[in-house]
Structures are given as C-alpha cells and as structure tokens.
Amino acid sequence: xxxxxxxxxxxxxxxxxxxxxxxxxxxxxxxxxxxxxxxxxxxxxxxxxxxxxxxxxxxxxxxxxxxxxxxxxxxxxxxxxxxxxxxxxxxxxxxxxxxxxxxxxxxxxxxxxxxxxxxxxxxxxxxxxxxxxxxxxxxxxxxxxxxxxxxxxxxxxxxxxxxxxxxxxxxxxxxxxxxxxxxxxxxxxxxxxxxxxxxxxxxxxxxxxxxxxxxxxxxxxxxxxxxxxxxxxxxxxxxxxxxxxxxxxxxxxxxxxxxxxxxxxxxxxxxxxxxxxxxxxxxxxxxxxxxx
Amino acid sequence: xxxxxxxxxxxxxxxxxxxxxxxxxxxxxxxxxxxxxxxxxxxxxxxxxxxxxxxxxxxxxxxxxxxxxxxxxxxxxxxxxxxxxxxxxxxxxxxxxxxxxxxxxxxxxxxxxxxxxxxxxxxxxxxxxxxxxxxxxxxxxxxxxxxxxxxxxxxxxxxxxxxxxxxxxxxxxxxxxxxxxxxxxxxxxxxxxxxxxxxxxxxxxxxxxxxxxxxxxxxxxxxxxxxxxxxxxxxxxxxxxxxxxxxxxxxxxxxxxxxxxxxxxxxxxxxxxxxxxxxxxxxxxxxxxxxxxxxxxxxxxxxxxxxxxx
Numbered sequence: 061x062x063x064x065x066x067x068x069x070x071x072x073x074x075x076x077x078x079x080x081x082x083x084x085x086x087x088x089x090x091x092x093x094x095x096x097x098x099x100x101x102x103x104x105x106x107x108x109x110x111x112x113x114x115x116x117x118x119x120x121x122x123x124x125x126x127x128x129x130x131x132x133x134x135x136x137x138x139x140x141x142x143x144x145x146x147x148x149x150x151x152x153x154x155x156x157x158x159x160x161x162x163x164x165x166x167x168x169x170x171x172x173x174x175x176x177x178x179x180x181x182x183x184x185x186x187x188x189x190x191x192x193x194x195x196x197x198x199x200x201x202x203x204x205x206x207x208x209x210x211x212x213x214x215x216x217x218x219x220x221x222x223x224x225x226x227x228x229x230x231x232x233x234x235x236x237x238x239x240x241x242x243x244x245x246x247x248x249x250x251x252x253x254x255x256x257x258x259x260x261x262x263x264x265x266x267x268x269x270x271x272x273x274x275x276x277x278x279x280x281x282x283x284x285x286x287x288x289x290x291x292x293x294x295x296x297x298x299x300x301x302x303x304x305x306x307x308x309x310x311x312x313x314x315x316x317x318x319x320x321x322x323x324x325x326x327x328x329x330x331x332x333x334x335x336x337x338x339x340x341x342x343x344x345x346x347x348x349x350x351x352x
Numbered sequence: 353x354x355x356x357x358x359x360x361x362x363x364x365x366x367x368x369x370x371x372x373x374x375x376x377x378x379x380x381x382x383x384x385x386x387x388x389x390x391x392x393x394x395x396x397x398x399x400x401x402x403x404x405x406x407x408x409x410x411x412x413x414x415x416x417x418x419x420x421x422x423x424x425x426x427x428x429x430x431x432x433x434x435x436x437x438x439x440x441x442x443x444x445x446x447x448x449x450x451x452x453x454x455x456x457x458x459x460x461x462x463x464x465x466x467x468x469x470x471x472x473x474x475x476x477x478x479x480x481x482x483x484x485x486x487x488x489x490x491x492x493x494x495x496x497x498x499x500x501x502x503x504x505x506x507x508x509x510x511x512x513x514x515x516x517x518x519x520x521x522x523x524x525x526x527x528x529x530x531x532x533x534x535x536x537x538x539x540x541x542x543x544x545x546x547x548x549x550x551x552x553x554x555x556x557x558x559x560x561x562x563x564x565x566x567x568x569x570x571x572x573x574x575x576x577x578x579x580x581x582x583x584x585x586x587x588x589x590x591x592x593x594x595x596x597x598x599x600x601x602x603x604x605x606x607x608x609x610x611x612x613x614x615x616x617x618x619x620x621x622x623x624x625x626x627x628x629x630x631x632x633x634x635x636x637x638x639x640x641x642x643x644x645x646x647x648x649x650x651x652x653x654x655x656x657x658x659x660x661x662x
Contacts (some may be wrong), residue, residue: 063463068564075458076467082455086536089489090477092499107497154383158375166375172383179386182643184393185635186615187622191399191410192392203563208389211382241374270482273597277623288484295488295603316492323488330480338473339481 090327097121097320104316120321130322132283134291136202140286141268144187144206148264149257152216157245159216160223176213186277193278204278205271205286215260223249259340266330266337291326295319400633406626411627420476429617430634436523437613441594445587448582451531452538457568459539460546475536483533487601490529491516516602519610526602526611528584530595543639545574545579578657585653589646592638614638 063072091111096104100115108114124130155176163169183189189208198204216330226249234244275289280294400420402413422432455475462468478486493499494515504510515521549572557567596615603611614634622631653659 063564068449071564072461075461078458079462079467079471083471085532086475086478089486089493093489094492101592107499107502108497125566149386151381154378159377161375166372168376172379175383176386179390181646182394182639183390185632185639186618187628187632187635188393188396188399189389190623191396192389195386202472206419207385211390213387241378245378266480270480270484272482272484273600288482291488292601294485296484296491319488319492323485327481328400331477334477334480335473338476 069279081346087280087288090331093320093323097317097324099317101317104320120315120317121325123318124321124325128289130325133285136284137269137287140202140205141265143202144210144268145261145264147206147210148212148215149261151210152212152219152260153250153257154245155211156216157241157249158221159220170305176211176216181214199278200280200284202284205268205274208274209267209271212264215263219253219256219260222253226252255340258339262333262337262340265333269329287326291322295323297345300302359657397632397636399629400636402629406628416629421637422631423630424633424637429612432555433608433614433617434611436610437592437594440526440599440611440613441487441591442525444530444595445584445590446540447527447531448534449584449587451535453542453576455535455581456539456542456546457572459543460572461564472536472539475539477536478533479537483597483601484499486529486533487598490525491602494525517606519607522603522607522611526595526599529602530598533598540578541579541583549575550571578659581657582653585648585649588649589642591645592641633660 063069088111092109094110095113096109097120098113098116098118099109100117101120103109103114155172158166159169159173161169166172193199193204193208198207230248231244234248239247270288271286272288272292275286276292279285279289280292285293378493396410399413401408401415401417401418402410403416404410404413439647459468459471462471495501496512496514500515501512505512513521515525549625553571553575554567557571560569594613594615596613598621600616600619603616618631618634621627621634650659
C-alpha cells in the first residue's frame with residue numbers, strides 16, 4: 061500500500077501541481093488571445109490585457125465579420141475542407157478495402173502496397189510537386205488544394221488494419237449470397253468500421269482546415285486564398301500589399317484586437333470539433349496502431 | 353505450348369474477371385492520384401542535374417551534372433543552414449522523447465479519472481491548432497512588450513528579452529514551443545504502453561518491499577524501453593526536418609543566421625528567387641539522407657525492440 065505513505069502523498073500533491081500547471085500552459089495562450097479579441101483597442105494596443113478582457117466589447121468581431129476578404133477566405137476553407145475530406149475518405153476507403161485482401165485473393169496486392177508505401181519514404185519535394193501542379197493547370201483552383209494530398213497513405217494503412225480485423229465469415233456469407241465486392245464493402249465493412257472512418261474523417265477535417273502552405277504555393281490570387289493562408293499573410297507575414305489598396309482596411313487590420321478576433325475565429329472550428337475528436341482518437345488511433 | 357496456354361492463362365483470366373476486377377477498379381483512383389502527385393514529381397528531380405530555365409522546359413534545359421550539388425556544399429549559407437537544421441531537429445527529437453515519457457509517468461500516477469481526463473484534454477489541444485494561429489499568438493506573447501515579458505518584468509524584475517529577434521533565444525523558443533505543442537499527443541503512445549504492463553510485476557515488486565519509486569525504476573521504465581527505442585529511432589529519420597511550419601511562422605530576417613533551416617531556405621531560394629535547380633538539389637540531398645536514416649532506424653528498431661511495420 062505504497063500510496064498511503066507520507067512520501068507518496070507528498071509526491072501526489074506535487075504531481076497534481078505539475079499537471080495542473082502543464083494543462084494551464086496549454087490553454088492560457090488561447091484564453092489570452094480571446095481576452096484581447098473582446099477588449100477595446102486602446103488597452104489592447106497598450107498591452108494591458110492579460111487573461112480577462114478590458115472594456116469588454118465585440119467591435120473586433122463585427123469588423124472581422126464585415127470584412128468581405130475574411131468571409132470569402134472562410135468559405136473557401138469550408139469548401140476545401142468538405143471537398144477534401146470527401147475525396148480523401150472515398151479514395152482511401154476503396155483502396156484500403158482492396159489492400160485488406162490476402163495476396164491469395166488479390167495476387168498483385170503486395171505490388172500495390174509497395175507502390176503506395178514507397179512514396180512515404182521518398183518524395184520529390186516542394187519544387188517538383190509545384191511544377192507538376194502548375195503543368196496540370198491546377199494553379200489558382202481549389203483542386204490544387206484538394207488533389208495533391210488526397211492519398212493519405214498512413215491513414216490508408218490504418219483503415220486497412222481495421223478492415224483486416226473484420227471477421228472473414230461475414231464477407232464469405234455475403235459473397236455466397238451473390239453480393240459483389242462493392243456490396244460487401246458498403247453493406248458489411250463500412251458499417252463495422254464507422255468509428256475508424258469517423259476518426260480519420262475528423263483528422264482530415266482538422267488537417268484541411270489548418271493547411272496554409274499549399275495555398276501560399278498554388279494560389280497566386282489572394283482572392284482565392286483559404287482562411288489559414290489568408291491569415292498567414294495578414295497576421296504573420298503582415299504582407300498588406302496582397303490584401304487591399306484601401307488605407308481604411310489597413311487601419312483595421314493593424315489593430316491587435318481585430319487580429320486576435322481573426323485568429324480566434326480561425327481556430328474556432330477546430331476548437332469545436334476537438335472534444336468529439338478526442339473522445340474517438342484514444343480508441344480509434346491507438347488501437348489501429350497497436351493491432352499491427 | 354499451346355496446351356499450356358489454354359490450361360493456365362484462360363482460367364486465370366476468367367477468375368480475374370469474375371472475382372477480382374472490382375478490387376482493381378477500387379484501387380484505380382488511389383493509384384492514378386498517387387502516380388500524378390507522388391511519382392511524377394520524382395521524374396521532376398532531374399532538374400537537380402540540369403540548369404533549369406522555365407522558358408526552355410525540363411527537356412530543353414542544359415545538363416550540368418552534379419554542379420548544383422557541388423555548389424550546395426561550397427555555398428557558405430548551406431553549412432549554416434544544415435547545422436541549424438540538425439541542431440534544432442536533434443534537440444526537438446531528444447526532448448520530444450523525454451518530455452512525453454515523463455509526463456505519461458506522472459499522469460499514470462493519478463488515480464482520479466476526472467483529473468486525468470481533464471489534464472489530457474488540455475494538453476492535447478495545441479497539437480490540433482495550425483502553426484499559423486499558434487505562431488500569431490506566440491509572436492505576440494513573446495514580443496518586447498508582450499505578455500511574457502510583462503510577467504517577467506512585473507514579477508521578477510527582469511528586463512524585456514527579445515525572444516524572437518536574437519538568434520540563440522530564437523532557437524531556444526523554437527525548441528520549447530515545439531515540445532509544448534507536441535508533448536500531449538506524444539503522451540498517448542506511452543500511456544497506451546503503460547496500460548499494457550503486466551500488473552503482477554508490480555504485485556511481486558511490492559511483496560519484495562519496493563516502494564513506488566523503486567517500482568518505477570525496476571518495473572515501469574524497463575517495460576517501456578522497447579517502445580522508447582522504437583519512437584526514438586524512427587524519429588531520427590526526421591533529423592533534417594526541423595519543422596517548416598513552425599519556423600516559417602515565427603522567424604524574421606533578424607534570426608536567419610541561427611534559425612534558417614533547409615526547408616525555409618529551399619522555399620526562399622527556390623520558390624521566391626526562382627532558383628529551381630539549386631533548390632531541388634538541396635531537396636534531393638534531404639530526401640536521400642532522410643531515406644537512409646529511416647532505413648537504418650527501422651533496422652535498429654527491429655534489432656533492439658523487434659519492431660515491424662507490416
């Protein structure tokens with residue numbers, strides 16, 4: 061009964077302190093930015109805001125939500141996230157189903173598997189990929205944001221492992237009843253793999269929403285930027301030349317409260333999805349990884 | 353020969369058409385996309401050996417052999433960039449093994465499930481937020497009159513520190529904030545492994561009179577050594593990936609000297625200055641080293657911890 065000793069009780073108190081501090085360190089920056097976004101701009105610009113808003117108001121949010129550039133970028137991000145997640149999930153589900161078969165059923169299975177795994181180990185890098193996208197005339201279209209990352213090999217392997225764990229008898233019974241492989245996939249495998257599909261979809265949603273560099277590379281016209289790229293140029297690079305020629309807009313953008321509001325709205329979808337994601341991923345992902 | 357043809361190849365064809373064609377059809381979208389965006393760029397690697405001019409196209413440009421690679425090793429900035437990359441990535445790899453491991457051990461001692469779950473929820477959070485947003489928040493907090501400096505000044509009387517404008521501080525901040533973003537997620541792996549340790553080992557240790565500290569040293573840590581080896585060796589494949597997203601969103605020309613890494617350097621020379629061939633040569637070098645290290649790391653993980661991917 062080690063946990064009744066004085067030394068262990070002392071450790072427990074210390075341990076709780078460390079854990080609480082670590083937890084706070086991870087959440088405080090977000091609370092800080094939230095406090096700035098709800099403050100009046102004078103105290104915010106003077107760096108007087110800590111973790112609580114000073115002179116509470118929502119002006120920065122009304123400004124942000126009335127900014128047509130911000131709204132357009134927001135909806136482009138929504139579009140690419142929906143389209144990208146749908147594409148990725150359909151492509152990797154179909155492929156993972158085929159790869160989950162034994163090589164006695166699908167003779168070329170291992171050739172396909174290596175075909176995909178090789179690109180995890182060796183890639184062309186930024187510039188050759190950029191040239192391929194440009195030569196396909198995908199520049200400045202939403203397809204440049206969706207297609208290059210559509211085949212997520214790692215997620216495909218996870219899904220394949222889930223499919224492999226599905227009892228073979230179910231499939232055999234369906235095949236004897238005259239079902240084809242498409243029916244087996246959609247009526248037998250998919251319903252059983254919903255937890256895994258949900259986890260991977262949520263990861264894909266978060267990944268597409270957060271992606272910013274592909275926008276910077278493949279989109280030349282700032283009007284087609286997704287939100288993360290738009291905010292990258294406004295907040296981090298502060299490259300106002302790409303934004304607008306209207307000096308009044310420049311004035312708004314340079315305000316700290318408006319920046320904070322933009323950052324917060326940008327993070328909001330992930331913050332909202334996160335609780336659902338977390339409930340799933342401890343089970344969904346770790347099981348998938350341990351199964352091997 | 354004719355007999356063999358009719359006996360062997362036709363049933364195969366029949367079987368193929370009857371049974372497996374849907375499987376091949378299902379693979380088509382992934383195969384095609386992977387060919388276009390995974391394999392075509394590999395063909396584009398030839399421009400590392402050419403003097404690529406966009407106007408002449410890949411085939412029209414002159415061959416220059418290993419010229420760009422030679423230039424890469426002679427160019428004074430390259431050495432600096434490689435040193436920065438290896439130093440920053442190396443520190444990140446070491447700390448990203450130690451910190452999540454320690455944190456998992458601490459979290460494992462918590463018996464109250466509500467506390468455990470709340471702490472986990474909080475520390476996983478930064479992992480899911482883009483460096484664009486984190487970079488925006490952190491650069492603001494770390495500025496000369498930002499929140500961190502005002503706390504340091506008001507509570508400890510320390511003069512403002514230019515965290516993101518001086519090279520050494522920048523390196524330090526990059527490593528610390530990366531660990532801050534990642535450790536919650538890394539903790540999951542070790543927590544899963546801790547749940548798998550055989551409880552009878554602890555009982556036996558307790559009968560032998562081992563206190564909790566002794567149990568941790570003699571049971572918990574030895575049980576986790578294989579998973580630590582796997583995580584650490586596989587991470588070494590990333591020694592040339594020091595974190596493009598993070599550094600790109602936090603750096604500025606003042607700290608190029610100590611904070612510029614291979615990927616940010618390739619972006620600036622390659623995409624912004626249009627030196628496609630040179631930047632691709634640097635990319636090839638990086639890919640090759642990464643590939644070799646992954647193969648070596650995988651071998652080591654297999655030898656020491658009996659780890660297999662497939």
